[in-house]
Amino acid sequence: MGHLGMLKAKLAKLRRDLLEPSTGAKGGPGGEGFDVTKVGDARVGFVGFPSVGKSTLLTKLTGTYSEAASYEFTTLTCVPGIVRYRGAKIQMLDLPGIIEGAKDGKGRGRQVISTARTCNLILIVLDCLKPLTHKRLIEHELERLPLTFSRIPVDTLSYGPYSARRKKDRGGINFTTTVATPKIDLDAVKAVCSEYRIHNADIHMTDDHDLDDLVDVIEGSRVYIPAIYVINKIDQITIEELEIMSKLPHYCPVCAFHEWNLDGLVEMCWEYLDLVRVYTKPKGKLPDFNEPVVLHRQRSTVEDFCNRIHKTLIKQFKYALVWGSSVKHRPQRVGRDHVLHDEDIVQIVKRI
Ligand SMILES: Nc1nc2c(ncn2[C@@H]2O[C@H](COP(=O)(O)OP(=O)(O)OP(=O)(O)O)[C@@H](O)[C@H]2O)c(=O)[nH]1
Numbered sequence: 001m002g003h004l005g006m007l008k009a010k011l012a013k014l015r016r017d018l019l020e021p022s023t024g025a026k027g028g029p030g031g032e033g034f035d036v037t038k039v040g041d042a043r044v045g046f047v048g049f050p051s052v053g054k055s056t057l058l059t060k061l062t063g064t065y066s067e068a069a070s071y072e073f074t075t076l077t078c079v080p081g082i083v084r085y086r087g088a089k090i091q092m093l094d095l096p097g098i099i100e101g102a103k104d105g106k107g108r109g110r111q112v113i114s115t116a117r118t119c120n121l122i123l124i125v126l127d128c129l130k131p132l133t134h135k136r137l138i139e140h141e142l143e144r145l146p147l148t149f150s151r152i153p154v155d156t157l158s159y160g161p162y163s164a165r166r167k168k169d170r171g172g173i174n175f176t177t178t179v180a181t182p183k184i185d186l187d188a189v190k191a192v193c194s195e196y197r198i199h200n201a202d203i204h205m206t207d208d209h210d211l212d213d214l215v216d217v218i219e220g221s222r223v224y225i226p227a228i229y230v231i232n233k234i235d236q237i238t239i240e241e242l243e244i245m246s247k248l249p250h251y252c253p254v255c256a257f258h259e260w261n262l263d264g265l266v267e268m269c270w271e272y273l274d275l276v277r278v279y280t281k282p283k284g285k286l287p288d289f290n291e292p293v294v295l296h297r298q299r300s301t302v303e304d305f306c307n308r309i310h311k312t313l314i315k316q317f318k319y320a321l322v323w324g325s326s327v328k329h330r331p332q333r334v335g336r337d338h339v340l341h342d343e344d345i346v347q348i349v350k351r352i
């Protein structure tokens with residue numbers, strides 16, 4: 001027994017070593033995510049402590065096998081699967097378990113967190129027998145997750161007294177102003193940006209403001225990733241306990257193993273992803289209800305719709321005809337800035 005115990009401990013230690021990033025390769029300030037291609041209309045990442053059931057959940061939800069076992073750190077990499085729901089393709093990512101200290105580079109923590117940043121929704125998977133302690137620890141690890149800038153299109157970063165234009169990957173921080181003797185200088189701006197992990201941006205100030213204003217502008221432009229707490233293994237608790245957990249906001253109780261409430265979870269993901277399905281209608285033909293163009297609610301204008309169909313379509317755009325809840329008349333003629341609703345039908349009329 002003693003010998004077996006020692007072997008088990010050694011094995012666990014070796015598995016943990018496997019997870020440690022090799023010396024010196026800490027992956028930069030944000031760390032590098034796993035190299036998994038984004039496919040589909042939205043991406044959902046599973047984050048949680050080891051052995052809470054993330055891989056079991058992926059296998060049951062998507063049909064893509066991800067190894068599950070009773071020992072910790074069974075999953076050492078990112079395993080993608082796909083769920084098709086209401087005409088949309090949702091990519092789901094099973095990730096290695098994270099442990100306390102993940103964000104400081106423990107285990108594959110940084111890689112997991114970097115990958116989580118690329119998601120449109122995060123499922124924080126908890127074991128219902130230890131939800132509260134785990135929940136606090138995970139939230140602490142994810143604390144820097146609110147995205148700064150990374151999902152905001154370049155030309156919309158113009159707020160209040162500042163306009164900040166984010167460059168793609170290089171150029172550093174530039175600061176320009178029309179104020180003769182500004183209260184702040186480039187070094188100060190750089191310091192603030194670095195706190196927010198903004199490494200490349202052009203920041204222009206038209207009136208004399210201080211650093212607090214800059215912080216407010218950046219704070220105001222942060223994009224948060226929605227999250228659902230998936231409480232797994234509810235086969236282990238009583239109905240009374242389950243009832244309490246079901247009432248908590250953003251909680252979704254499931255049993256991955258027996259596939260209990262997985263439909264409920266997918267429905268909740270759909271709701272939190274806030275997607276908009278738009279059906280295309282070619283002239284003189286019926287709309288295509290099988291393959292909707294799936295947009296995100298924040299980016300669901302007619303122009304966004306066109307860009308998803310073809311890069312150059314907007315250049316030939318004259319107007320669009322829209323049927324659905326976003327318009328009063330059916331059809332109604334609209335311009336490129338018109339915001340589309342879920343299940344609208346659109347016909348693009350081109351200039352000749
Ligand atoms: N009772 C019960 N056990 C479950 C449930 N879901 C998963 N398990 C078990 O929990 C253990 C861990 O499951 P995994 O899917 O490997 O967990 P994981 O979160 O992917 O673990 P790591 O990859 O090691 O981080 C396995 O023995 C599963 O069979 C469930 O709903 N109920």
Ligand SMILES: [K+]
Binds near residue numbers: 050071072074
């Ligand atoms: K496991």
Ligand SMILES: [Mg+2]
Binds near residue numbers: 067068097
């Ligand atoms: Mg796993």
